[in-house]
Structure formats: structure tokens, C-alpha cells
Amino acid sequence: MGAARLSFHKIPQARFWKLCGSGTGEGFTPVPNTQVWAILAVWDDEETARAQVEEASVFKRWRAKASESWTVYLSPSSVRGHWSGQKPFDAAPRSATERHSGPLAALTRATIKPSTAAQFWRRVPDISSVIGADPNVMFKIGIGEVPLLHQVTFSIWPDADTMAAFARDVTGPHAQAIQAVREGNWFREELYARFAVTGTSGTWGGVDPLALSERSAA
Numbered sequence: 001m002g003a004a005r006l007s008f009h010k011i012p013q014a015r016f017w018k019l020c021g022s023g024t025g026e027g028f029t030p031v032p033n034t035q036v037w038a039i040l041a042v043w044d045d046e047e048t049a050r051a052q053v054e055e056a057s058v059f060k061r062w063r064a065k066a067s068e069s070w071t072v073y074l075s076p077s078s079v080r081g082h083w084s085g086q087k088p089f090d091a092a093p094r095s096a097t098e099r100h101s102g103p104l105a106a107l108t109r110a111t112i113k114p115s116t117a118a119q120f121w122r123r124v125p126d127i128s129s130v131i132g133a134d135p136n137v138m139f140k141i142g143i144g145e146v147p148l149l150h151q152v153t154f155s156i157w158p159d160a161d162t163m164a165a166f167a168r169d170v171t172g173p174h175a176q177a178i179q180a181v182r183e184g185n186w187f188r189e190e191l192y193a194r195f196a197v198t199g200t201s202g203t204w205g206g207v208d209p210l211a212l213s214e215r216s217a218a
Contacts, residue, residue, distance in 0.1 A: 001037060007058035008041075014052070016042040016088035020143040020152060027142030028153070037062070038143045040152075042088050046073055046198055053201075070204040072156070074105055074195035081191035083109055089193050100196040103138060103210060104163055109152045109191045116186040117148050136162035139209040156197060156210065163194075 001019045008017045022036040023029035039062070043049040053059050053071055063069050076089040077100070112120050140155040157163035200208055 004058050011056055013043055013048050014041045018145055020145055022143045026140060030148050032147060049073060068203050070202040072197060073199040075198050077194045077196055079193045082189055083191045103156050103158055103197040104160055105156045105195040105197055106163060107154050107193045110187045111189040112149050112151060113186060113188050120186055
């Protein structure tokens with residue numbers, strides 16, 4: 001993963017990028033999983049994104065070392081906050097996102113203060129279990145740039161209503177964790193973003209999770 005940094009510095013089309021590891025299970029643990037890695041990259045348009053994912057040497061090298069890979073193409077619909085001092089995503093015009101009727105993705109990213117890391121990780125298992133029990137979630141994973149301190153959650157939902165229902169459940173651990181974050185000032189930096197899912201390629205666990213969910217719904 002460290003060597004991939006050199007490759008991305010040579011790809012001018014990548015306006016922003018991050019290389020992330022994951023935790024065990026579905027990623028929502030402080031124990032590293034050395035088998036699952038993620039690349040997040042921002043491009044000017046989907047055509048450029050697809051071309052680079054297919055042809056850039058860094059992606060080819062990663063695929064050559066992997067038993068499988070899965071790529072999700074996203075178009076930002078709302079963004080709040082910063083990532084490494086930057087605003088990496090440009091939200092699409094509201095009219096464009098309103099026309100999207102397919103799945104939506106939610107990404108949260110935080111730099112956790114070392115003094116509050118233990119409090120944060122005590123909350124995570126409860127949130128993960130609730131997401132896992134929700135029949136509407138199509139995919140979820142926890143990833144991170146730096147173990148314990150720089151964390152990202154990524155989930156995909158069939159529509160805005162089901163995503164909002166989970167986030168707004170005031171009695172659930174997600175809402176309680178957000179309240180604790182605000183009251184305790186746990187994060188040094190945070191970012192919240194929503195995306196329209198515009199396409200996928202490859203497999204995860206032998207299938208495309210979104211295609212599998214669509215078949216189940218049918």
C-alpha cells in the first residue's frame with residue numbers, strides 16, 4: 001500500500017486519493033485485516049474514473065495480487081466537512097441528484113483525538129451490529145488510513161428514505177454515538193458525504209452485492 005503512493009503522485013487525473021486498510025470482519029474493529037484494502041480516488045468524471053481504474057498501473061498491480069476486486073462508481077450529492085484539510089468532493093447540482101432513483105452511498109470520515117479513541121471504539125460494535133441487522137443495507141465496511149485514529153465508514157442503501165430512517169433513529173446506537181461525539185468533542189476533523197451509486201464492476205465474495213440485492217428485491 002505504501003508503494004502505491006508513488007504511483008498516484010504520477011496520475012494527474014486523480015484529484016484526491018486515499019489508500020486504506022480495514023478491520024477484521026466487516027471492518028468495524030480495531031484489529032487489522034491484512035487481506036482487505038481499499039483505494040478511494042476522485043476524478044473529473046466517470047469516464048475518466050473507469051479508464052484509470054482499468055488501465056492505470058497501480059490498479060493493475062493491485063488486481064494482480066488480489067483474489068478479487070470490486071469497484072463502486074459514485075457521484076457526490078451532498079458533502080459537509082474536510083478530509084486532510086481539503087474538500088475532496090464536489091456535490092452535483094440538486095436537480096441532477098433528484099433524478100437519481102438507484103442506490104445511495106454514505107461515507108463518514110473522522111480523525112479521532114487520541115484522548116477519546118477508547119470511548120469511540122466502545123461505541124462501534126453496537127453501531128455495526130445495528131447496521132448488520134438492518135435488512136435494507138446493501139453493503140457496509142469500515143476502513144481507515146491510520147489504525148484506531150483515522151477512520152472511514154462506507155455503506156450503500158437502496159434509497160434515501162431507508163438511509164435516513166437508520167440515521168434518524170434517535171433511540172439507536174448511531175444517534176447516541178453522534179450525540180456523544182458532539183458533547184465530548186471526540187473528533188479533530190470530520191467529513192460526511194452522500195453519493196449516487198452510478199455503477200459497479202467486479203465482485204465481492206464472488207458476487208456483485210448490488211446486483212444480488214436487486215435480484216432479491218425482484
